[in-house]
Amino acid sequence: MRGSGFSVVGSRLLALAAVLLCGSAAVAQGIVGLPAASTGKGHVTFAAEVVEVAAGKPVVVELRFRVEEGFHVNSHTPKDELLIPTVLKLEDAAGVKVVGVEYPKGSAFKLPGNGEMLDVYQGEFRVRLQVVVPKGQSSLKGGLRYQACDSAACFPPRTLAVNVPVNGK
Amino acid sequence: MSFHPVGHPIRSASEEEGINLKCGGPNSVGAGEDVGVARRVAVAAVMVVAVCLLFWAGWHNLRSRRVAMQQAQQAQITVQKDNAPDAMPDMAITKNLVGKAAPGFTLVDLSGKKVSLADFKGKPVVVNFWATYCGPCQEEMPWFEEFTKKYAAQNLVVLGLDLEDGVTKDVVQKAVRKTGATYPILFADDKVGASYGVGDYLPVTVYVGKDGSVTEQTPGAPSKDEMEAHIRKIAGGV
Numbered sequence: 001m002r003g004s005g006f007s008v009v010g011s012r013l014l015a016l017a018a019v020l021l022c023g024s025a026a027v028a029q030g031i032v033g034l035p036a037a038s039t040g041k042g043h044v045t046f047a048a049e050v051v052e053v054a055a056g057k058p059v060v061v062e063l064r065f066r067v068e069e070g071f072h073v074n075s076h077t078p079k080d081e082l083l084i085p086t087v088l089k090l091e092d093a094a095g096v097k098v099v100g101v102e103y104p105k106g107s108a109f110k111l112p113g114n115g116e117m118l119d120v121y122q123g124e125f126r127v128r129l130q131v132v133v134p135k136g137q138s139s140l141k142g143g144l145r146y147q148a149c150d151s152a153a154c155f156p157p158r159t160l161a162v163n164v165p166v167n168g169k
Numbered sequence: 170m171s172f173h174p175v176g177h178p179i180r181s182a183s184e185e186e187g188i189n190l191k192c193g194g195p196n197s198v199g200a201g202e203d204v205g206v207a208r209r210v211a212v213a214a215v216m217v218v219a220v221c222l223l224f225w226a227g228w229h230n231l232r233s234r235r236v237a238m239q240q241a242q243q244a245q246i247t248v249q250k251d252n253a254p255d256a257m258p259d260m261a262i263t264k265n266l267v268g269k270a271a272p273g274f275t276l277v278d279l280s281g282k283k284v285s286l287a288d289f290k291g292k293p294v295v296v297n298f299w300a301t302y303c304g305p306c307q308e309e310m311p312w313f314e315e316f317t318k319k320y321a322a323q324n325l326v327v328l329g330l331d332l333e334d335g336v337t338k339d340v341v342q343k344a345v346r347k348t349g350a351t352y353p354i355l356f357a358d359d360k361v362g363a364s365y366g367v368g369d370y371l372p373v374t375v376y377v378g379k380d381g382s383v384t385e386q387t388p389g390a391p392s393k394d395e396m397e398a399h400i401r402k403i404a405g406g407v
Contacts, residue, residue: 113308
């Protein structure tokens with residue numbers, strides 16, 4: 001399913017992602033650019049690097065997120081309607097047009113108690129965007145809404161800020 | 170493992186003696202034979218050294234592998250410890266209420282009726298904080314339902330306090346129907362959550378004895394047996 005309908009033109013965004021429990025791990029690993037809001041109990045992080053793509057035509061930009069080890073977030077299509085799906089919402093920035101958003105498939109996660117199967121993202125997951133960007137500097141801004149759990153408990157839904165500088169050539 | 174240099178078959182000591190005897194006594198040994206004996210001795214010495222080196226290399230390799238295995242096992246233990254469900258109890262409950270009186274509250278249930286903790290004075294009460302988005306919370310709710318029936322003679326009361334922002338009554342009702350819970354479900358607010366030291370980590374369950382004091386606070390969904398053990402502490406045996 002990944003990549004279907006999308007013609008990969010230009011470069012990919014390889015955004016570095018790291019995950020924290022107490023906020024110090026990212027500093028220890030020398031990761032820069034992590035927003036302060038994500039260094040708390042977020043369990044999902046994202047840090048963007050400038051991406052250079054061809055201007056004026058559809059290109060694919062891949063965003064990498066990482067879920068902290070021992071945790072999971074619901075996939076974009078959780079099996080239970082009560083569970084909160086992972087959704088990337090992007091703002092309409094001047095000149096940048098988001099043509100499509102493609103989410104990865106989730107993996108099966110079994111709750112230890114009753115054995116209920118969930119559809120989740122664990123570790124790194126990538127969201128692919130098809131965008132048309134103007135010439136020059138612009139940015140993709142928005143937020144990733146997700147809800148994290150471990151095998152025994154859950155945290156409230158959160159929104160992680162996403163800001164990707166884009167250079168259209 | 171054996172080592173056989175090409176063109177120099179290993180001979181036993183008796184074979185070497187046999188060659189010397191066949192060649193005659195000391196007086197009959199010529200210069201060429203001396204060179205031959207010296208050569209054999211040198212080859213034997215090289216072979217002994219080679220075998221010793223092989224044994225040493227094998228022993229060293231085995232020792233290195235044992236050390237690496239020990240380090241790997243230590244790393245695995247660390248990872249498992251970090252990933253344990255109870256790895257963040259400090260974040261889950263911010264107040265230790267054990268031995269203290271359970272904080273009182275009056276909240277509204279799904280039918281709009283006011284329900285107070287004080288309504289259940291003298292009864293064992295389980296106060297369970299949960300949320301509709303929380304899979305582990307919904308996993309344990311059928312167990313609470315089962316235990317309200319099993320410990321009905323002990324007047325066990327379970328109160329489910331939904332603690333989440335912006336949830337609608339319809340969504341809560343859907344979740345309750347899914348779990349089959351028939352015990353009172355109340356809409357909690359942050360104030361009640363804070364009074365019980367409940368943070369963002371759900372579920373949290375508080376066990377309140379007949380005297381109104383807290384006997385246990387548990388973050389996360391326990392096993393069914395653990396849950397019943399806590400209930401037996403406040404309700405007594407069946």
